[in-house]
Amino acid sequence: MSAESRAGARGQPVFYIAMVSTIAAIGGTLFGYDTGVISGAILFIQREFALDAAMQGLVVSAVTAGALVGALAAGSTAQRLGRRVTNVGAGALFVLSALLCGLAPGQETLLLGRFLVGLAVGATSVAAPMYIAEVAPPHMRGRLVSFFQLAITVGILVAYLIDAALAGTGSWRWMLALAMVPGVLLAAGMLPMPESPRWLLQNGRDPEARRVLGLLREGDVEREIGEIREEIAREGAGSWRDLLASRARPALGVGIGLAVFQQITGINAVIYYAPQIFESAGLSSDTVALAATTGIGVVNVGATFIAIGLVDRAGRRPLLLAGVSGMVLSLAVLGVAFRDGGRSGSGLLELLTVVCLALYIVCFAFSLGPIVWTMIAEIFPLRIRSQAVAVSTAANWAANFAVSLSFPMLRDGIGSAPTFFLYAALGVLTLLFILWRVPETKGRSLEEIERLWHAR
Ligand code: BGC
Numbered sequence: 046m047s048a049e050s051r052a053g054a055r056g057q058p059v060f061y062i063a064m065v066s067t068i069a070a071i072g073g074t075l076f077g078y079d080t081g082v083i084s085g086a087i088l089f090i091q092r093e094f095a096l097d098a099a100m101q102g103l104v105v106s107a108v109t110a111g112a113l114v115g116a117l118a119a120g121s122t123a124q125r126l127g128r129r130v131t132n133v134g135a136g137a138l139f140v141l142s143a144l145l146c147g148l149a150p151g152q153e154t155l156l157l158g159r160f161l162v163g164l165a166v167g168a169t170s171v172a173a174p175m176y177i178a179e180v181a182p183p184h185m186r187g188r189l190v191s192f193f194q195l196a197i198t199v200g201i202l203v204a205y206l207i208d209a210a211l212a213g214t215g216s217w218r219w220m221l222a223l224a225m226v227p228g229v230l231l232a233a234g235m236l237p238m239p240e241s242p243r244w245l246l247q248n249g250r251d252p253e254a255r256r257v258l259g260l261l262r263e264g265d266v267e268r269e270i271g272e273i274r275e276e277i278a279r280e281g282a283g284s285w286r287d288l289l290a291s292r293a294r295p296a297l298g299v300g301i302g303l304a305v306f307q308q309i310t311g312i313n314a315v316i317y318y319a320p321q322i323f324e325s326a327g328l329s330s331d332t333v334a335l336a337a338t339t340g341i342g343v344v345n346v347g348a349t350f351i352a353i354g355l356v357d358r359a360g361r362r363p364l365l366l367a368g369v370s371g372m373v374l375s376l377a378v379l380g381v382a383f384r385d386g387g388r389s390g391s392g393l394l395e396l397l398t399v400v401c402l403a404l405y406i407v408c409f410a411f412s413l414g415p416i417v418w419t420m421i422a423e424i425f426p427l428r429i430r431s432q433a434v435a436v437s438t439a440a441n442w443a444a445n446f447a448v449s450l451s452f453p454m455l456r457d458g459i460g461s462a463p464t465f466f467l468y469a470a471l472g473v474l475t476l477l478f479i480l481w482r483v484p485e486t487k488g489r490s491l492e493e494i495e496r497l498w499h500a501r
Contacts, residue, residue: 058263066177068234069132070192072169074227075139077200079108079162085208086217094152104159111163113442119168120435128241131172136232138165140225147222171438178422179241180261183490187356187419194415195349202342243427246273272492276427283429293429296498299482300421300437306475307417308444310372311468312409314452326398344403348410360487361416365479368412369472375405376469384462423486426495
């Protein structure tokens with residue numbers, strides 16, 4: 046074989062895996078878009094349907110509630126019907142629900158549409174990272190699953206931009222309906238993709254698994270097939286009840302812990318309420334606050350590339366520890382600035398708010414953002430992976446709901462400074478949790494990670 050064709054043969058699986066992972070990650074764009082777009086749309090929806098405060102809250106939070114249910118449901122479908130089918134189904138549901146929201150004749154239909162959007166968001170947040178983790182070779186798994194987080198951040202940014210572009214016309218229907226486009230791409234793109242080789246082997250479809258792995262790997266795939274088979278023979282197929290078994294607990298504790306800490310350190314207080322935070326710091330004009338918010342969106346996308354570049358080299362733990370330390374620091378400074386800075390009237394509070402929020406987002410974007418999704422997808426044994434990923438993801442959505450609901454109440458009740466101090470303190474807890482409980486998974490195969498728990 047010539048050097049050129051050898052390079053071609055080596056390059057090909059990498060290109061193919063990157064393509065497969067990118068298509069699955071489109072679900073992340075929808076996740077980001079659908080959670081972000083409502084902030085700009087709700088004002089116009091409220092005018093058209095004369096929503097009362099309770100209905101407004103429901104329309105906004107229906108996606109989060111739906112996502113919790115969708116995540117649990119996807120735990121069953123991913124195991125029974127497969128990872129690929131679950132991703133296709135999520136795409137189809139995105140299309141349907143976006144149409145329903147865009148055409149909603151009244152508030153009840155809109156609420157139903159938003160709940161269905163949530164089901165799809167929940168399903169994709171289980172099925173996409175798990176699918177990518179199962180097709181990826183160990184040395185690039187972190188990078189590839191981080192595509193999912195990158196897609197989330199792109200979705201959030203696009204939502205900010207579309208909201209801004211359509212704000213003049215007030216066309217909230219288009220804001221919501223545009224999610225159809227990536228929805229179609231996800232459903233149609235995933236249809237011809239291969240099923241996860243691990244799911245195929247678990248379901249006795251060995252020849253197909255061998256063919257798929259042949260497409261995804263360079264050289265001999267028999268060793269990997271042997272390892273996966275061995276695990277299946279040893280462990281069999283699990284059920285929801287197996288999550289309660291004592292030997293499932295350490296991994297489940299880490300999965301749920303990471304999922305919850307990702308939220309209770311305040312990320313969505315910033316993502317959902319950034320304009321208000323900027324305004325309360327004194328960036329008074331709407332345009333400036335909005336520009337600063339778009340800046341946050343851009344920084345969020347950009348800093349995710351740090352994780353993509355480093356997660357398989359530096360490892361998960363160093364990035365998590367560095368990122369969360371930076372988040373704690375920026376939250377603490379923000380707290381002090383809000384406590385003291387407002388009095389000076391020198392513009393210091395404005396400056397510190399912009400700098401601290403940007404630093405906070407950078408640190409989240411290379412640590413808790415991508416790595417939590419990566420680790421949830423890789424730490425569980427195949428036997429209970431679907432269910433355990435589903436439960437951890439549902440915990441993430443429950444915590445997301447609690448934080449976004451409580452932030453305005455905390456801010457108005459105890460004040461901005463104590464609220465930021467509270468998130469900083471929870472960040473310190475997160476650091477301790479990572480130090481004591483979270484294993485390093487860099488470069489290990491999923492089967493090696495499973496053995497790691499036994500060894501522990
Ligand atoms: C989190 C979301 C958050 C987003 C921000 C994701 O990893 O799960 O809740 O809005 O990152 O980039």
